[in-house]
Amino acid sequence: MGLANLVPGISGGTMLLAAGVYPQFIEGIAEVTTLRFRARNLALLGGIGGAAAIGIVSLAGLIKGLVIDHRWAMFSLFIGLTLGGVPVVWRLLRPAAASAIAGCLGGILLMAVMALVQPGAQGAASEGPAYGMLFGAGLAGASAMILPGISGGYLLLILGQYLTILGAIDQAKVALGAGPDWPQLREAMHVFVPVGIGVVVGIVLISNLIKILLAKYGKATLGTLLGLLLGAVLGLWPFQQGVAPEPGALIKGREMTAALIAQLDSKDYPLEYFSPSGGQIAGAIGLIALGFVITQAVAWVGRAKEGPK
Numbered sequence: 001m002g003l004a005n006l007v008p009g010i011s012g013g014t015m016l017l018a019a020g021v022y023p024q025f026i027e028g029i030a031e032v033t034t035l036r037f038r039a040r041n042l043a044l045l046g047g048i049g050g051a052a053a054i055g056i057v058s059l060a061g062l063i064k065g066l067v068i069d070h071r072w073a074m075f076s077l078f079i080g081l082t083l084g085g086v087p088v089v090w091r092l093l094r095p096a097a098a099s100a101i102a103g104c105l106g107g108i109l110l111m112a113v114m115a116l117v118q119p120g121a122q123g124a125a126s127e128g129p130a131y132g133m134l135f136g137a138g139l140a141g142a143s144a145m146i147l148p149g150i151s152g153g154y155l156l157l158i159l160g161q162y163l164t165i166l167g168a169i170d171q172a173k174v175a176l177g178a179g180p181d182w183p184q185l186r187e188a189m190h191v192f193v194p195v196g197i198g199v200v201v202g203i204v205l206i207s208n209l210i211k212i213l214l215a216k217y218g219k220a221t222l223g224t225l226l227g228l229l230l231g232a233v234l235g236l237w238p239f240q241q242g243v244a245p246e247p248g249a250l251i252k253g254r255e256m257t258a259a260l261i262a263q264l265d266s267k268d269y270p271l272e273y274f275s276p277s278g279g280q281i282a283g284a285i286g287l288i289a290l291g292f293v294i295t296q297a298v299a300w301v302g303r304a305k306e307g308p309k
Contacts, residue, residue, distance in 0.1 A: 013145060064166040071238070073287060075236050077288070084299070102223065134191060143206045171188045172192070
């Protein structure tokens with residue numbers, strides 16, 4: 001789940017669903033947010049949350065570097081991991097009703113619009129931390145962590161906060177290992193605090209909302225989740241790369257000069273599509289297949305733990 005929340009295209013909720021613990025997780029979250037505490041649910045949440053935290057802290061820097069330096073390869077893997085979740089959600093959905101099909105089409109349309117608009121692509125309107133966007137990123141990330149089919153990392157990528165948050169996590173880890181380095185930690189807290197508030201609000205709202213929607217509108221809700229999962233692939237086209245901007249381009253609300261471009265972090269470079277080579281196309285297909293197999297392997301383990309039905 002921790003790895004899934006770092007990776008655009010993979011849903012933490014889908015991983016829990018595939019592992020066979022999603023209903024218990026939702027029940028535990030909903031109980032805790034209504035101030036009901038049972039040892040069994042607390043142990044479950046502690047085990048999942050602790051393992052997820054370890055995955056996020058230990059892998060954030062690695063994933064950030066891979067996305068920046070090997071974007072086409074990582075995005076190809078993300079596509080496969082995303083598509084691997086489709087059979088998981090479909091098994092819950094079948095037989096598909098008209099409401100499920102309508103919800104699926106609506107989910108695909110929503111993700112297509114998000115992929116086209118890319119609100120985070122041009123950066124924030126100011127040079128400093130965009131607290132409102134970071135709060136929204138925390139809210140979106142928490143919602144996606146709970147909802148199968150919706151990728152938190154993908155929503156953070158769309159909101160333009162993905163690499164910012166990964167960078168802050170890695171910065172805090174380095175600062176803690178250096179003594180600690182309090183100035184670096186304070187800088188990271190400018191990201192963590194608004195994101196953390198958004199995560200708490202998102203978990204409280206969505207964990208209780210999803211129980212109501214699944215109970216009252218199960219087919220339509222699952223159909224929408226399936227559409228969101230399929231539509232997420234539209235925003236993960238792998239053959240794009242960060243390119244240094246030209247003087248006069250607007251990045252983070254500032255008009256770029258040669259001096260500012262020299263100081264600009266590569267994670268803030270605007271993305272441009274490129275024509276892949278034959279080797280890159282073959283590699284992308286192989287990585288998509290690998291990602292699909294990985295998610296399906298997790299799903300197989302979950303079904304094996306549940307036993308025959």
